Amino acid sequence: MKTEYTNFExxxxxxxxxxxxxxxxxxxxxxxxRIKEDGFLIKWINGVAYSMVAAVMMMILVYxxxxxxxxxxxxxxxxxxxxxxxxxxxxxxLFAILISMVCFALLxxxx
Amino acid sequence: MYLRxxxxxxxxxxxxxxxxxxxxxxxxxxxxxNIWMVVLTTASVWGMPGQVAFAxxxxxxxxxxxxxxxxxxxxMRMMLMVISGANIxxxxxxxxxxxxxxxxxxxxxxxxxxxxxxxxxxxxxxxLIKYYSGFSITIFTFGILGTLIGFYIGDxxxxxxxxxxxxxxxxxxxxLVVNSKDHINRAAVYTGGFFAIIFYPIAGTWSILISGVLxxxxxxxxxxxx
Numbered sequence: 028m029k030t031e032y033t034n035f036e037x038x039x040x041x042x043x044x045x046x047x048x049x050x051x052x053x054x055x056x057x058x059x060x061r062i063k064e065d066g067f068l069i070k071w072i073n074g075v076a077y078s079m080v081a082a083v084m085m086m087i088l089v090y091x092x093x094x095x096x097x098x099x100x101x102x103x104x105x106x107x108x109x110x111x112x113x114x115x116x117x118x119x120x121l122f123a124i125l126i127s128m129v130c131f132a133l134l135x136x137x138x
Numbered sequence: 139m140y141l142r143x144x145x146x147x148x149x150x151x152x153x154x155x156x157x158x159x160x161x162x163x164x165x166x167x168x169x170x171x172n173i174w175m176v177v178l179t180t181a182s183v184w185g186m187p188g189q190v191a192f193a194x195x196x197x198x199x200x201x202x203x204x205x206x207x208x209x210x211x212x213x214m215r216m217m218l219m220v221i222s223g224a225n226i227x228x229x230x231x232x233x234x235x236x237x238x239x240x241x242x243x244x245x246x247x248x249x250x251x252x253x254x255x256x257x258x259x260x261x262x263x264x265x266l267i268k269y270y271s272g273f274s275i276t277i278f279t280f281g282i283l284g285t286l287i288g289f290y291i292g293d294x295x296x297x298x299x300x301x302x303x304x305x306x307x308x309x310x311x312x313x314l315v316v317n318s319k320d321h322i323n324r325a326a327v328y329t330g331g332f333f334a335i336i337f338y339p340i341a342g343t344w345s346i347l348i349s350g351v352l353x354x355x356x357x358x359x360x361x362x363x364x
Contacts (some may be wrong), residue, residue, distance in 0.1 A: 031199065032170075040202055041175050044192045045182035047209040048216060049244075055220025056239045060230065062221055069218065070322055071358040076214040077315055077323040078330025078357065079350030080187040083208065084308040085331040086346065087194050090338050093168035094297060095304050107309060114313045121154065123313050124306065131309075132302045 098135050106131035139265040143272025147280070151249045154310075155277055156284030161307030162189050163288025164300065169197035173289050180285040184247055184278070187311050188213040191346075200343035208346055219251050226254050227267050242267075245274040247281075248314065321361040329353035 032040065055062075063069065087095070088103050095103070110127025114120065159180060166176045171193065183189050191212045195205045220243045224230075229239065254270050261269055292300055315327045330353030337345035 032196070036202060037170075037175065037196075040192070040196060040205055041178055041182075043202060043206045044179060044188065044209045047206055048183045048185055048188055048213040050210070051213055051215075051217040052220050052243050052246075053240065055217040055224070056236070056243050059221040059224040062217075067358075067362060070320075070362055071354060072211075072214055073218060073320075073354075074322045074326040074358045075350045075354030076211050077318065078326035078333075078353030079208060079211050079346055080191065080315055081312065081327040081330035082334035082346045082349035082353070083187070083191040083194055083212065084312045085334040086338055086343075087165075087190070087308045088305075088312075089335050092197050093165075093304070094300050097297070098301055098305075103305065106305070107312065110309055110313055111316055114317055118317065120310075120313055120317070121150065124310055127309055127313075128302060128306055131305050132298075135301055136298050 098131075102131060102134040102138070106134060139261070139268035140272035143269040143274075144276045146253070146269075147273045147276035151253065151273075152277055152280040155247070155249055156280040156287075157303075158186055158307055158310050159281045159284030160288030160291065161303055161310075162186065162193065163285045164292050164304050165190060165197070165307060166193040167289055167292060168304075169193045171196070173286075176289055177282065177285055180281055183209070183213070184244065184281070185213050185216055186247075186307070187315075190307055190311060195343055195346070198343055204343055204347065211350060216246075219246060219248070223251050223254065226251075226258050227270060228263050229267070231263075232267065242271070242274075245271075245278055247274070247277065250274040250277055321364065322357045325357035325361055326354050329356055 088107060089100060106127045109130050110123045113123040113126050117123065162180070163176050166179065171179070179189055179192060183192065188209045191208045192205060195208055223243065223246050234242070250270065250273055253273055254266060257269060258266060312327070312331070316324065318324050318327065330349045333349035333352050334345055337348050341348055
């Protein structure tokens with residue numbers, strides 16, 4: 028369901044986002060010598076967090092809105108796949124971003 | 139030692155973070171944020187995946203509840219980062235008041251956390267917190283500058299260049315998480331990404347929550363204790 032936000036709701040959204048982050052940092056600061064980093068619950072929550080982050084990013088790349096939606100999904104996915112492969116095999120983040128970005132620029136502007 | 143932190147930050151880390159914040163700012167402006175909302179989000183959330191999740195869900199008109207859940211879960215790793223960072227900095231030793239610790243760890247982002255992990259064997263423990271302070275404040279400044287530049291740059295550059303700039307942000311985050319050392323997290327990235335593609339046409343923005351829980355649970359089940 029798409030919502031049109033009022034100005035008030037927009038600011039509530041920003042404040043909620045601040046709280047949603049601040050709360051974790053605060054819990055970390057208060058309980059850092061009492062929480063086990065490798066317990067099952069923490070592992071699961073962290074797994075869900077990683078999975079959700081990937082889900083949001085794939086949503087942006089596969090079903091984008093705005094300027095990115097003027098490009099072809101094949102181009103975005105090919106460039107992403109190249110970046111992931113470079114990252115997996117060479118483990119160089121900046122190099123992987125650069126290669127993927129150049130591929131995307133070439134595909135979008137010259138194919 | 140503060141200066142060393144500052145100089146190390148005015149290098150690849152600062153510029154990389156500045157340009158991804160620029161990408162975030164462009165996405166947020168497209169989503170309908172005004173300049174104050176964008177800057178406040180960067181300054182107060184200070185975690186790229188959560189920020190981009192926020193702006194992207196806002197752009198598609200998701201409910202405030204879903205935005206809150208998504209940003210909460212996307213930034214849950216902050217707690218783990220703070221726990222790990224507090225141990226690296228040996229923060230107990232300094233007997234700091236809570237408000238100072240809150241400020242110190244508010245400034246912690248993946249970049250500064252990774253940097254102190256890398257530097258801890260090269261710098262004396264008493265000096266590491268000074269190094270971290272210099273580094274993280276500089277990175278923060280770069281992030282805010284990137285956000286400001288990103289908000290206005292869209293009016294001055296071509297559409298072709300803008301598309302590439304917007305592409306960098308989700309790309310950067312995906313490459314960062316896909317490189318996680320933990321098997322569970324790595325598997326969660328692949329499964330979550332896959333499920334989002336499948337479920338989005340059926341469930342809309344709720345697919346984020348569904349994909350997160352499904353992907354995270356399957357990965358934890360498969361890799362916990364392995």
